[in-house]
Amino acid sequence: MGKTFKKPEALSDQIMHYCPGCTHGVIHRLVAEVIDELGIRGRTVGVAPVGCAVLAYNYFTFDFQEAAHGRAPAMATGIKRVRPDLMVFTYQGDGDLASIGMGEIIHAANRGEKFTTIFVNNAVYGMTGGQMAPTTMPDQRTTTSPFGRNVEDVGMPIKVAELLAALQTPGYIVRQTVLKPKYINRAKKALKKAFTYQMEGRCFSFVELVSTCPTNWGLTPVEAVKWAEEKMLPYYQLGEFKTPDQEE
Amino acid sequence: MGKVLMKGNEAIGEAAIRAGCLNYFAYPITPQSEVAEYLSRRMPEVGGVFLQGESEVAVSYMIFGAAAAGARVFTTSSSPGISLMSEGVSYITAAQCPAVFVNIMRGGPGLGGILPSQADYLQATKGIGHGGCRLLVMAPAGVQEAVEMVMMAFPLAEKYRNPVIILGDGLIGQMMEPVEFPDSLGSEPSNKDDWATTGMDTRKSTKRNLVRSLFLDPKQLNENNLVLKAKYERMKEEEIRYEKYNTDSDYKVLIVSYGTMSRVCKTAIDQLKEEGLEVGLIRPQTLFPFPEIAVRKTAEKDSCKAVISIEMSMGQMVEDVQMSIQGKLPVSWYGKCGGDIPTPEEVIDAVKGLNV
Numbered sequence A: 001m002g003k004t005f006k007k008p009e010a011l012s013d014q015i016m017h018y019c020p021g022c023t024h025g026v027i028h029r030l031v032a033e034v035i036d037e038l039g040i041r042g043r044t045v046g047v048a049p050v051g052c053a054v055l056a057y058n059y060f061t062f063d064f065q066e067a068a069h070g071r072a073p074a075m076a077t078g079i080k081r082v083r084p085d086l087m088v089f090t091y092q093g094d095g096d097l098a099s100i101g102m103g104e105i106i107h108a109a110n111r112g113e114k115f116t117t118i119f120v121n122n123a124v125y126g127m128t129g130g131q132m133a134p135t136t137m138p139d140q141r142t143t144t145s146p147f148g149r150n151v152e153d154v155g156m157p158i159k160v161a162e163l164l165a166a167l168q169t170p171g172y173i174v175r176q177t178v179l180k181p182k183y184i185n186r187a188k189k190a191l192k193k194a195f196t197y198q199m200e201g202r203c204f205s206f207v208e209l210v211s212t213c214p215t216n217w218g219l220t221p222v223e224a225v226k227w228a229e230e231k232m233l234p235y236y237q238l239g240e241f242k243t244p245d246q247e248e
Numbered sequence B: 001m002g003k004v005l006m007k008g009n010e011a012i013g014e015a016a017i018r019a020g021c022l023n024y025f026a027y028p029i030t031p032q033s034e035v036a037e038y039l040s041r042r043m044p045e046v047g048g049v050f051l052q053g054e055s056e057v058a059v060s061y062m063i064f065g066a067a068a069a070g071a072r073v074f075t076t077s078s079s080p081g082i083s084l085m086s087e088g089v090s091y092i093t094a095a096q097c098p099a100v101f102v103n104i105m106r107g108g109p110g111l112g113g114i115l116p117s118q119a120d121y122l123q124a125t126k127g128i129g130h131g132g133c134r135l136l137v138m139a140p141a142g143v144q145e146a147v148e149m150v151m152m153a154f155p156l157a158e159k160y161r162n163p164v165i166i167l168g169d170g171l172i173g174q175m176m177e178p179v180e181f182p183d184s185l186g187s188e189p190s191n192k193d194d195w196a197t198t199g200m201d202t203r204k205s206t207k208r209n210l211v212r213s214l215f216l217d218p219k220q221l222n223e224n225n226l227v228l229k230a231k232y233e234r235m236k237e238e239e240i241r242y243e244k245y246n247t248d249s250d251y252k253v254l255i256v257s258y259g260t261m262s263r264v265c266k267t268a269i270d271q272l273k274e275e276g277l278e279v280g281l282i283r284p285q286t287l288f289p290f291p292e293i294a295v296r297k298t299a300e301k302d303s304c305k306a307v308i309s310i311e312m313s314m315g316q317m318v319e320d321v322q323m324s325i326q327g328k329l330p331v332s333w334y335g336k337c338g339g340d341i342p343t344p345e346e347v348i349d350a351v352k353g354l355n356v
Helices: A022-039 A052-060 A072-082 A094-100 A102-111 A160-165 A181-199 A221-232 B008-018 B033-045 B054-069 B079-094 B120-123 B145-160 B171-174 B218-239 B260-274 B292-299 B317-325 B344-354
Strands: A044-048 A063-064 A088-095 A116-121 A169-177 A205-212 A239-242 B003-009 B023-026 B049-052 B072-075 B100-105 B136-138 B166-171 B174-177 B242-245 B253-255 B278-282 B284-286 B306-311 B331-335
Touching: A022 A052, A022 A088, A044 A052, A044 B072, A044 B253, A052 A063, A052 A088, A052 A221, A052 B171, A063 B054, A072 A088, A072 A102, A072 A116, A072 B023, A072 B049, A072 B054, A088 A181, A088 B003, A094 A116, A094 A160, A102 A116, A102 A160, A102 B054, A102 B253, A116 A160, A116 A181, A116 B023, A160 A205, A160 A239, A160 B166, A160 B253, A169 B174, A181 B008, A181 B079, A205 B344, A239 B253, A239 B278, B008 B033, B008 B072, B008 B100, B008 B171, B008 B174, B023 B033, B023 B292, B033 B049, B054 B079, B072 B079, B072 B145, B072 B317, B079 B100, B079 B120, B079 B171, B079 B218, B079 B260, B079 B331, B100 B145, B100 B171, B120 B166, B120 B284, B120 B317, B136 B331, B145 B166, B166 B260, B218 B253, B218 B292, B242 B253, B242 B292, B253 B344, B260 B278, B278 B292, B292 B317, B317 B331, B331 B344
Parallel strands: A044 A063, A044 A088, A088 A116, A116 A205, A169 A205, B023 B049, B023 B072, B072 B100, B100 B166, B136 B166, B253 B278, B253 B306, B306 B331
Antiparallel strands: A169 A239, B003 B174, B136 B284, B242 B278
């Protein structure tokens, strides 16, 4: 009997730099599995963000570009417009996508660019050391909101999936999480659907994944999962917010 | 195809297509919006890509993504828009991708004005983006030359795997002149298999390509900067272009001027000749690399007593002229930067004011 469980071909042997309990590793693996299963590794180009996942290209085994902070959707637009046959995805965090790159993601989605965005939302700026993000929860303490996020002062966290789903252009907009195995299976299904829509040239596809950042939250990995389930999931509700079938 | 009368901005768009560039991303800004308007009609005709981005910032990254995916690609903008693109320009340079930018300059700083200017000289030649990136900078003095420079720019960008920028003042974009499109300056896109993210299947390779500008290891970053520096040095060896005017005479004054301003200077030189004062001109066609040695040698003629840099700015190129002359002759500046182009009479007064 051969191996029944092995590392996806799309994933490299490099040891990841992510912190213990960080969900990037799980998400990387899901992306790699989907790319393997769809047999698209040889025509895929990923676009890395600025943030913890800036080095994501070290962990994948296909072509990659590295964007400036927030600009990944513009780069993906450039790639996809000149090479519609390539499979293109951006992999972005919440500081990158929901703050500095909000203009780029909204316009790419609204143009219906035929690429996929994987949006890792862990409610904090990770790489720069745990500052407040647009997605930081009310009263959540960060290094730039030491007394907790004051929504009177800086507003409520942005629900990006809902925001993009409000656009009239057809798209696939979904939020899932990778906090537990049952969620992981749903997240993978969403990723596969997103890439499949892209393969069919149907629409822009967007998968938000509620994630953890134990290091910057000051919690153990187990506590971080619990915190995300209790605090984030009620606010960032899971599900499909938009499918291209709705409009057609 | 014979000569046609075309507006500079439209001719620039057409020149890119003739050079085999079928990918254009842009954001509207006066005084160059006609390039985008022209290409929004022309690109579909030739099966090319036209996309109006949401901002100049986004456009610069559309250019980056497309260039990194192996495509010939260009954009056009004007001064404030170029400032917004400068972030992307720095990344593109660091990641060593070829791309062509056109800046049809308007007055500044700030929102400035919409009339012609040459006030982005220092930005283009010294500091277009953070981190010490340099672009090959070419400055046309008319629509015909703009067309030729745009067509040359693509193979040059690919030769160096570095962005090239055409620096034209607003008049270059706005005026109509007879233009003939050369057939020979276009070239086949270079082989990009070694570095571009074209997809492994496309290049039948098992080796993936990575386009990046992050080098956390100081040795690697220094290494990348040495590679870039070597390219800039090679540009100095191979790409310097300039034109001289009335330098067979025993000129007492040497004018250094480029773009539209140099044409006004030529008219002034002709008038001064009639009055009995010989004045020479050297017109840099490449601003980076700057024709430093040519400027110095041209100023070394025994009859030449003074050098003046005449620009539609408050004195920017004059710094390069001073550096070239190395203190051997007095170097002065004359110019305006409000959008009205100095007249031949004003140039004549400036030259006479040198009292040589």
